[in-house]
Amino acid sequence: MEIDDFITAIEEEFDNLNPGDVTPNSVFRDMEGWSSMHALIFVALIDSKYDVLLNGEELKSCVTINDLFDITRLKLNGGGAKA
């Protein structure tokens, strides 16, 4: 699991994002028009790509894309309650 793939998947998921728009330090809630719908799309994307289901509390604990990547990797490696 590489962060570049993670970022590419996110950039491909949202119409208003272009390659290079997202970095590990990007604050995902600063995305234009951020809403609860964006949060659901992130969780669905991570579930679909990595078979890791993040819950609302886990998402709340993340600020940057790197935080999301880290928690996903942790759960993927058995460090959390994998779905």
Next chain:
Amino acid sequence: MAELRLKHTAVKAIYSVIPKRVYKTHDYPYFSEDEAKMFANTTGIIERRVAATNVTASDMCFKAAQSLLEDMNCHHEIDLLVFVTQSPDYFLPASAAILQDKLGLPTACMAFDVNLGCSGYVHGLLLANRYLQQGGLRKVLLLAGDKSTISTHEQDKTAFPLFGDAGSATLLEYDAKGKDWFFDAGTDGSGADAIIIEAGHSRMPYQSFDDQDIEVAPGVVRSKKHLAIDGMAVFNFALKNVPKSINNVLDLSKLRTEQLDYLVLHQANQLITDSIRKKMKLPKEKCPSSIGKYGNTSSASIPLTLCSELSEVLKKERLCLLLCGFGVGFSWASLLLSTHNVATKLLEYD
């Protein structure tokens, strides 16, 4: 986990009713253009049907049942009427009792309501089977419908554009030669707050609470008498439990996913149903969707999808279907059943 093998039951007809009035996602005044586009792309909901103020869930189910009973000419053979709804006409009596009278069913007919939402139709099919399989009853009329739009606040962007109204009627009968059905269900009441109308019943009677509208989040306005939904909690619940339940039913039946003709999921939203479908490794064409036209219609979404998307094959072909309802409670139920020569009709309510 409740897992069961069911015998001697056949589905003879499924009729559904939708209101004529159409609400389009892009016309929702509290969405910006971008929000409307994202909502439609994510939930799949392009438009939905909304019942008029004076029309209830029982009215829509009555119309479906009336048409079905006329076509099948079997009023006198209905020994049980089950009405699955979370939007009954009154606190009491049960709407099923009122429907028994309006439909002209015999007074010997049992009738009761079942207070379940999105999992309710599949639970209703199980109930019908439990009464029929001993051979004592002749026919069961299962009504499932909701008027969810009566509970949502117009300025709640998370709920108002999601729900549509619909009713349905399904006729089941004893069938000595019917193939076995397979059922799995479960409940996780720790998720009760995820989809809830807090006020208006015994826990918070109408006189006891402040029913002022509150902006609980940006663009989300409601009071305690309105339906509140936590989309993230629902998504997590569904992805954790629904694929397991579907696999439990497949294991019981000793069938493989690819042997299903169709997996018909409760139409929660397209993000959830697509995620479940991908986990089950099924192609889109095996997982029919009606959410784009009708929104989330709660207990009616599975019969409505059957009438809307599978009408021709239900009439003509022998099918192996897996139905799965999931949602408010949390509650879920999956049923694998065989069908043959099922009459269907999709009607509009003026």
